[in-house]
Amino acid sequence: MQIRAQDIVKSFPGARRAALEGVSLNVGSGELVALLGPSGGGKTTLLRIIAGLDLPDSGKVFFGDEDASEKSVQDRRVGFVFQNYALFKHLTVEDNVGFGLDVRNRAQRPPKAEIRRRAHELLDLVQLSGLEKRRPSQLSGGQRQRVALARALAVEPRVLLLDEPFGALDAKVRRELRSWLRELHTRTGHTTIFVTHDQDEALELADRVAVLNGGHIEQIGTPDEIYDHPATAFVHEFIGESSAISAQLREGEVFLGDHRLDLPKANRLATSNNGEGRLFVRPQDILIGEEGPGALQAEVLSVRRSGPTRRAEIALPYDRSSVEVDAPASVALQPGAFVPVRFLRGAFFLKADAAGAAVHARG
Amino acid sequence: MSEAATGWAGAPAESIWSGPEKKAARRSRSPVTGESDLLKAVLIGVTVVFLSLFLILPLAIVFTEAFSKGVAAYWGALISPDARSAIGLTLTVAAIAVPANIMFGLAAAWAIAKFHFPGKSFLITLIDLPFSVSPVVAGLMFVLLFGAHGLLGPWLKAHDLEIIFAVPGIVLATIFVTFPFVARELIALMEDQGTGDEETALSLGASGFSTFMRVTLPNIKWALLYGVLLCNARAMGEFGAVSVVSGHIRGKTNTMPLHVEILYNEYNTAAAFAVASLLALLALITLVLKTLLETRFNDALPGKARGH
Numbered sequence: 217m218q219i220r221a222q223d224i225v226k227s228f229p230g231a232r233r234a235a236l237e238g239v240s241l242n243v244g245s246g247e248l249v250a251l252l253g254p255s256g257g258g259k260t261t262l263l264r265i266i267a268g269l270d271l272p273d274s275g276k277v278f279f280g281d282e283d284a285s286e287k288s289v290q291d292r293r294v295g296f297v298f299q300n301y302a303l304f305k306h307l308t309v310e311d312n313v314g315f316g317l318d319v320r321n322r323a324q325r326p327p328k329a330e331i332r333r334r335a336h337e338l339l340d341l342v343q344l345s346g347l348e349k350r351r352p353s354q355l356s357g358g359q360r361q362r363v364a365l366a367r368a369l370a371v372e373p374r375v376l377l378l379d380e381p382f383g384a385l386d387a388k389v390r391r392e393l394r395s396w397l398r399e400l401h402t403r404t405g406h407t408t409i410f411v412t413h414d415q416d417e418a419l420e421l422a423d424r425v426a427v428l429n430g431g432h433i434e435q436i437g438t439p440d441e442i443y444d445h446p447a448t449a450f451v452h453e454f455i456g457e458s459s460a461i462s463a464q465l466r467e468g469e470v471f472l473g474d475h476r477l478d479l480p481k482a483n484r485l486a487t488s489n490n491g492e493g494r495l496f497v498r499p500q501d502i503l504i505g506e507e508g509p510g511a512l513q514a515e516v517l518s519v520r521r522s523g524p525t526r527r528a529e530i531a532l533p534y535d536r537s538s539v540e541v542d543a544p545a546s547v548a549l550q551p552g553a554f555v556p557v558r559f560l561r562g563a564f565f566l567k568a569d570a571a572g573a574a575v576h577a578r579g
Numbered sequence: 580m581s582e583a584a585t586g587w588a589g590a591p592a593e594s595i596w597s598g599p600e601k602k603a604a605r606r607s608r609s610p611v612t613g614e615s616d617l618l619k620a621v622l623i624g625v626t627v628v629f630l631s632l633f634l635i636l637p638l639a640i641v642f643t644e645a646f647s648k649g650v651a652a653y654w655g656a657l658i659s660p661d662a663r664s665a666i667g668l669t670l671t672v673a674a675i676a677v678p679a680n681i682m683f684g685l686a687a688a689w690a691i692a693k694f695h696f697p698g699k700s701f702l703i704t705l706i707d708l709p710f711s712v713s714p715v716v717a718g719l720m721f722v723l724l725f726g727a728h729g730l731l732g733p734w735l736k737a738h739d740l741e742i743i744f745a746v747p748g749i750v751l752a753t754i755f756v757t758f759p760f761v762a763r764e765l766i767a768l769m770e771d772q773g774t775g776d777e778e779t780a781l782s783l784g785a786s787g788f789s790t791f792m793r794v795t796l797p798n799i800k801w802a803l804l805y806g807v808l809l810c811n812a813r814a815m816g817e818f819g820a821v822s823v824v825s826g827h828i829r830g831k832t833n834t835m836p837l838h839v840e841i842l843y844n845e846y847n848t849a850a851a852f853a854v855a856s857l858l859a860l861l862a863l864i865t866l867v868l869k870t871l872l873e874t875r876f877n878d879a880l881p882g883k884a885r886g887h
């Protein structure tokens with residue numbers, strides 16, 4: 217089922233600014249889309265509006281071709297999994313899962329045995345067979361999460377909406393559930409929107425990622441597009457590691473003071489976009505210890521081990537802004553020494569409009 | 580919904596373990612305060628003496644006095660027509676006031692805990708009003724409103740309706756003084772629980788009514804019972820407000836507490852205490868049930884629950 221949210225505006229009474237200021241989102245049938253963004257960005261609000269738990273001030277929600285805006289949450293048939301699971305404490309695991317079938321009106325309600333069979337089937341799917349008779353209080357966090365998911369799946373939802381599904385779990389369980397969810401999605405093919413503030417989770421799990429910040433969508437794209445071609449300064453700062461350097465754009469070239477950085481010319485924007493701005497560079501896009509066109513002499517501030525590589529912090533000339541660099545083991549780095557550095561790739565964003573002129577220089 | 584909900588993150592996954600942990604934590608606290616054993620003994624002693632003097636002794640006296648003229652006299656006092664009518668009236672009043680306050684308490688708690696609207700905190704204050712108003716004043720209020728010379732008095736008279744010095748007045752006054760019990764108990768709990776469970780049920784296709792019956796009610800049933808218990812005890816025991824509106828008509832508008840007073844004023848001490856012993860018994864039963872609820876279903880009562 218294709219899901220479309222169109223120009224959703226929502227403000228809460230008493231709030232200074234709108235929680236959503238005109239958000240549109242298309243989710244293709246069977247797609248797994250992540251809503252990623254900082255806390256307070258409006259992710260939960262958007263999800264709740266799609267589910268019908270909240271009504272937008274304006275804008276529409278479509279399920280397929282059908283306008284669902286006026287439909288109640290019951291009639292939208294969504295599988296909503298809450299941040300805190302919201303399992304019914306007084307019911308067993310199997311009764312929790314069967315709840316959605318059991319509350320149907322008499323004409324549509326399957327017989328008891330059938331409900332139980334469905335519940336067991338789903339518990340099997342989420343790998344919780346054998347725990348049918350337990351109470352939610354007797355389950356671990358990860359198990360509760362899976363019960364909540366099975367319960368949502370039981371009503372054969374047209375779309376699965378997961379609000380920070382792993383938010384309350386520890387890192388190890390999170391990672392396990394992550395690949396498990398991906399697998400489950402491949403198997404069941406539900407159109408799924410899930411909210412997270414964890415970029416690794418979003419990039420690893422989703423077909424497409426929508427970055428939501430301050431009530432608007434900064435960028436929607438595949439994980440590769442988001443990571444390699446951030447559309448705005450915000451996305452560049454939020455996703456992955458990068459250092460921001462104050463720089464100038466003149467005639468399509470990026471300058472640090474009077475030094476031309478000689479970034480590759482690919483994807484450059486119109487030369488008329490001159491002015492102050494920020495250049496974002498990722499640690500792995502800087503070549504250190506090698507002379508070449510556009511090389512700068514930077515001072516090594518510190519070097520530390522970071523996984524398989526070394527991570528150096530250097531200070532650039534002019535304003536001594538500090539930049540993180542991945543350094544190969546072959547390069548000798550002494551704090552206090554000056555080494556040549558070259559930027560292989562970067563993205564420049566004019567200060568005037570953060571979302572505007574971007575120079576994606578490719579190496 | 581809000582980021583506050585991530586407070587769950589801290590909650591231990593296996594709450595089956597939380598019981599023993601809690602106990603251990605409580606036990607280990609006493610060494611921290613570091614009182615000497617002597618001080619402890621003195622404090623416990625004072626408490627016990629105080630309780631005996633002001634609670635247990637009077638209660639014991641009630642029962643001794645009640646039986647001072649023998650079991651037959653005791654029984655006689657209880658089955659006298661006036662006593663029977665007082666007991667009947669008290670039961671009737673409670674049977675109306677308690678359900679009324681269950682309805683009201685549920686509605687108020689629901690509105691307050693699950694919706695946002697302006698004037699909410701004012702409404703919460705208002706619900707507590709009966710606790711801060713002297714019952715006598717509450718009674719007078721109804722007299723001023725419904726009495727013969729009251730605001731609605733002439734209209735009521737014209738329509739041949741009796742409220743003051745009649746059963747309806749007693750019921751109204753009782754409802755007024757007891758209405759915070761259920762509501763307060765539920766508001767605290769329901770605010771604690773939030774709307775997650777209800778929203779889940781709705782998203783699973785449950786109607787508003789089945790959401791209430793199958794999700795909300797199970798979540799609040801022990802707190803509701805707790806509130807009903809306290810409400811009932813007060814409804815049956817209320818004196819001040821009822822005394823003002825009742826008119827003390829024997830066999831008609833006398834409740835048990837009023838009947839006790841009348842008997843006592845007539846120096847019919849044994850009979851007075853016989854009826855009083857029933858009220859004392861009610862208090863004891865309430866106390867036992869209340870304690871039972873508190874120990875057995877601690878987690879399902881507001882404020883007393885630790886994690887949630």
Ligand SMILES: Nc1ncnc2c1ncn2[C@@H]1O[C@H](COP(=O)(O)OP(=O)(O)O)[C@@H](O)[C@H]1O
Binds near residue numbers: 235581
């Ligand atoms: N029920 C509410 N009442 C008032 N403000 C709210 C409510 N829910 C969310 N907000 C506000 O709307 C904004 C977006 O919140 P939310 O959608 O929960 O963000 P996210 O899920 O991305 O962390 C925040 O500023 C938040 O304070």
Ligand SMILES: [Mg+2]
Binds near residue numbers: 256259581582
């Ligand atoms: Mg959220």
